[in-house]
Amino acid sequence: MNWFKSLFRVWRREIRLVFTDIGVLLFFFALPLAYPIVYTLIYNPEVVKKIDTVVVDNCRTADSREFVRNLGATQGFNIIGYASDMQEARRAWMEKKSYGVVEIPADFSRKIGRGEQAVCSFYSDMSLLLRYRQYLFSLTDLQMHEVTAITARRLADGGLLTSTVGGLPVNTQANFLGDVSQGFASFVMPGIVVLILQQSLLLGITMIAGTAADRRRKNKGYDPLDYETGTLATVLGKSLCYLMIYLPLSYYILELIPWMFSLPHIGRFMDFMPLIFVMLLATSFLGQTLQVFVRERESSLLVIVFTSVVFLFLSGLTWPRYAFSPFWKMISDLVPATWGMEGFIRINSNGSTLADVSHYYMGLWALTGLYFISAVVLRHFTSKAHADCQRQGRECAEVSEI
Incomplete structure (x- = not known):
């Protein structure tokens, strides 16, 4: 006691x-x-969304404009405008008006029409990896969407039915456990x-x-x-x-x-x-x-x-x-x-x-x-x-x- x-x-x-x-x-x-x-x-916002981005469109065709519209429809990109060249885009970057630059080459539409691979360049501000992560996810989704659309177009040009094209030959799907919103x-x-x-x-x-x-x-x-x-x-x-x-x-x-x-x-x-x-x-x-x-x-x-x-x-x-x-x-x-x-x-x-x-x-x-x-x-x-x-x-x- x-x-x-x-x-x-x-x-x-x-x-x-x-x-x-x-x-x-x-x-x-x-x-x-x-x-x-x-x-x-x-x-609390959880995910970085709609990051200000500048586009340098050297192609200026219907294909490039459609590509930019699809880019702006993703979760990560907020297209604030076009720049005439990379120097102007770099000034906007240095002034923190944008955190990313998309450069579309002049032969973008021509290569797509020939069935060749068209390459667009993307430049990201790496001061915050959360921004880069969201950019990467959005670009990956857009890339898969564009490949599906181009594949359907090529099949249609060859006389095949495009209604059977429902996606990529290999479809990937991510199911996140725990942190479902990432x-x-x-x-x-x-x-x-x-x-x-x-x-x-x-x-x-x-x-x-x-x-x-x-x-x-x-x-x-x-x-x-x-x-x-x-x-x-x-x-x-x-x-x-x-x-x-x-x-x-x-x-x-x-x-x-x-x-x-x-x-x-x-x-x-x-x-x-x-x-x-x-x-x-x-x-x-x-x-x-x-x-x-x-x-x-x-x-x-x-x-x-x-x-x-x-x-x-x-x-x-x-x-x-x-x-x-x-x-x-x-x-x-x-x-x-x-x-x-x-x-x-x-x-x-x-x-x-x-x-x-x-x-x-x-x-x-x-x-x-x-x-x-x-x-x-x-x-x-x-x-x-x-x-x-x-x-x-x-x-x-x-x-x-x-």
Whole structure:
């Protein structure tokens, strides 16, 4: 009973530290509540459409004009006008009036009439790959449409029935799973929100530790808000406090945000919530492991915020993990958000069950055990060091009084 009372006192003290520190409140509440909405609103258009484009038509025939009309009817192209030559088109490009240039050669219609291959040149601004991606998709669709139309025309000229021409000899069809719209927000947000949960929790935990270090410096090694109890009760009491705060936030971020913005969300809450619970538990122990290295309140901002970009790349969201070198794959495996992202995306976007992502689930339990042991061991030694420092401070005070 004494141990459970100590656990409750640690939990109560940690709750007090959280709700009396404006910085921790910002990290624990404002950041998880606001960031998913801000990020999703930024990427809310999902797909880049109707990109301003200039055409240089050196052919000036009915075929070239029809080609330009078909180009403007695609999802990616917005034909803003014709340029007399490439120099004029380049000026429009340099002035950011257009992000692409289509050049139609003078022999475009003649080659089509002869049954030869007609080549059009396309120049794209590569400063944003999303624009180039949409350009490429639209050009591919238009190319297939033009080939079908030309094939039908040649058959008609040969005296064959064109009604039997329904498409290309080889028809391709893409069915995208998870991100059916191929939108950027639907692709990146399910992973980003999991990383936000981890990083905001780590920021708050390390900031609490930095504030406690400041109090010890002011009081000669003694923290007036610390509660002296066993190491195990301290570690578990702190984690209980963090889980109590972050489980409701996880429901908001992972269940309500996709519903608000119509993001892919076909996974069941009862499947991904156990995975997220273990990830939060591992993150709380990781934060308590990092606490012992925090000496100032501001150092949490410098270290944890910097690692956010590193953890994003290590998660496999921007580059597949199977292409990592063994060293970086090992570092990636030590980050709880890596396992949480991969498991959550499979459940949320592809409809997997918890049994289907058991590999990631067990990996998170392994990280939980690893960081729990490290948090307990480091807490034990730092508690002894703080007690020795406090004892020495009291002895020095007694000598000075004598």
